[in-house]
Amino acid sequence: MCADRTPRAAQKPLRVVLCWHMHQPQYRDVVNxxxxxxxxxxxxxxxxxxMVAHLEDAPDAKAVVNFAPVLLEQIDDYAQQVREYLQGGQEIRDPLLATLAAERMPEDIADRRRLAEACLRANESHLIEAYPHFHVLAQMVRWLRDQPAGFRYQSEAFFADLVTWYHLAWLGETVRRRNKRVQALLDKGQGFSRGDRLELLGIIGGLLDGLLPRYRRLAEAGRVELAFSPYAHPIMPLLLDLQVAREAVPDALLPDVRGYPGGEERVRWHLQRGLETFEHYFGHRPAGCWPSEGGISTATVRLLAEHGMRWTASGENVLVNSLREAGELDENGERTWLHRPYRLEGADTLCFFRDDGLSDAIGFRYADWHSDDAVGEFIHHLENIAAGASPDTVVSVILDGENAWEYYPANGYHFLTSLYRRLAAHPGIRLCTFAECVDELSRPPQLSRIVAGSWVYGSFSTWIGDEDKNRGWALLVQAKQRLDELIREGRLGGERLEQALEQLAICEGSDWCWWFGDYNPADVVGDFEALYRHHLSVLYGLMDEPAPEALGQVLAHGSGHPAAGGTMRHGSAGQD
Known part of the structure; x- marks a missing residue:
């Protein structure tokens, strides 16, 4: 396990992989x-x-971009909705987006209040206060919270400007800087007509239409590696065996169930459906898989290898736990064990592990730094790693590609521009992809087994192990058991069964239990636990079965104020 101390001048540039993971759960009702x-x-x-614009602007840079397939389908569906509305007036099936295009603003007080509250769900510093007109509107909404009868007396113009500014604020910084139609709307500032709102809707539709083809073109040009997660983003190791939660946390409190019934079959379903969806949008089979939340186990990696995945990745603490169990962890050295891939015995898939310090610095620390200082420090850390690097060294920087940027000025524009430019120009650093590393590193060290865990703390404690999360799992197991009974009895088949299996997949997604817990914000917990109960209720409807009474009861109440609003976590415990 000792590093090769070849002098730096005789070595090739340090391999650095930037891996951005994009995912959202299914917000769409599969029935209506x-x-x-x-x-x-x-x-x-x-x-x-x-993110795609920055990569297009950096021809000498490379990155890995991972998509959850259920997200790809939703992006495509939104693009189609806007296109069909503008071409033929078909209904837009998202209430907020539909309001942007509506001929009239809501008249009912409750509807007006819901719209106003929805338009305040944005970062205060960078998406509201940055725009004086929007800031004034937001202050008025806050006053109206204490004077709700006042919603009746607000003009249509108030709500039209509010919903317009909300969407203007949510546009990417590259769009605001480069699109003259957007700049004209920003300059107008107030008194937006329906024509203005339709103009903005057309801009949004164009962005949605072009998004996935742009990523595909970058991949076809060899400038980006595209990867996938299993279809609806389930925690695969827990579906395979709930007991693996105790490998990293031996005293974890687990649900009072025997396990997840038919879990291996479900994991195979998510992998196969995910691969099919990925190929549909990008035209090729991915070489690698970022498993949902970096959740891996020995059995999970073997299944990924069976599905032809050349690489996968997880968190630093999963590697720490696995090496420590094997007695191979050097806890006092330079952590050269982290910056290299490993191969699980008996599997061909290479496993890469996230550098928590570097990844979390982008996710949390650098948001309020000057971009040059932040990138300078990031590169300094890489140079220190390079000084002790061996020929097989790979630094894996893996993080959420969607939630960090609203905490940066200009949606991370200055930071990302500088990051790609300076990394690509550095003579001692080589931005590359995981697939390229697999091609170059044919004899990585082996792991006899993997201590199951995720990129968050090296465990599954974010998804299982407390009362609220365990209740969520118990309700899912109950629904799966009933579905299995109906299939065995021959009472569910054909298209109805296919719909039920897709709905089950949605309920198996990781996001629901992520949010359960008092440490998360109450409003977000309320949104996600209600949506989870709704998705389970829809599943029972597809089975033509009454939903359990428990689905009419709130599962979790949040009251916390975690970093980044709970949308992101640090890789190691004690940081959040």
Whole structure:
């Protein structure tokens, strides 16, 4: 396990992989096709748009971009909705986006209040206060919270300007800087007509339409590696065996169930459906998989290898736990064990592990730094790693590609511009992809087994192990058991069964239990636990079964104020 101390001058540049993971859960009701929360299209026009633009602007840089397949489908669906509305007047099935295009603003007081509250769900410093007109409107909404009868007396112009500014604020910085139609709307500032709002809707539709093809073109040009997660973003190791939660946390409190029934079959379903969806949008089979939340186990990696994945990745603490169990962890050295891939015995898939310090610095520390200082410090850390590097060294920087940027000025524009430019120009650093590393590193060290865990703390404590999360799992197991019974009895088949299996997949997604817990904000917990209960209720409807009474009861109440509003976590415990 000792590093090769070849003099730096005789070595090749340090391999650095920037891996951005993009995912949202399913916000769409599979029965009526309407959206209950707007986060997919808002992140698409802001973060996914800016991320692809920065990569297009940096021809000498490379990165890995990972998509959850259920997100790809939603982006495509939104693009189609806007296109069909503008061409033929078909209904837009997202209430907030539909209001932007509406002929009239809501008249009912409750509807007006819901719209006003929805338009305040944005970063205060960078998405509201940055725009004086929007800031004034937001202050008025806050006053109206204490004087709700006042919603009756607000003009249509108030709500039209509010919903217009909300969408202008959520546009990517690259769009605001480069699109003259957007600049004209920003300059107008107030008194937006329906024509203005339709103009903005057309801009949004164009962004949604072009988004996935742009990522595909970058991949076809060899400038980006595209990767995937299993279809609806489930925690695969827990579906395979709930007991693996105790490998990293031996005293974890688990749900009072025997396990997740038919878990391996479900994991295979998510992998196969995810691969099919990825190929549909990008035209090729991915070489690698960022498993949902970096959740891996020995059994999970073997399944990924069986599905032809050349690489996968997880968190630093998963590697720490695995090396420590094997007695191979050097806890006093230079951590050269972290910056290299490993191969699980008996599997061909290479496993890369996230550098928590570097990844979390981008996710949390650098947001309020000057971009040159932040990138300078980041590069300094890489230079220190390079000084002790060996020929097989790979630094894996893996993080959320959508939620960090609203905490940066200008949606991270200055930071990302500088990051790509300076890394690509550095003679001692080589930006590359995981697939390229697999091609170059044919004899990585082996792991006899993997101590199951995720990129968050090296465990699954974010998804299982407390009362609220365990209740969520118990309700899911109950629904799966009933579905299995109906299939065995021959009472569910054909298209109805296919719909039920897709709905089950949505309920198996990781996001629901992520949010359960008092440490998260109450409003977000309320949104996600209600949507989870709704999705489970829809599943029972597809089974033509009554939903359990428990689905009518609130599962979790949040009261916390975690970093980044709970949308992101640090890789190591004690940081959040």
């Amino acid at each position: 096709r309407s959206y209950r929360l707007p986060w997919t299209y808002l992140h698409a026009i802001k973060d996914y748009e800016d």
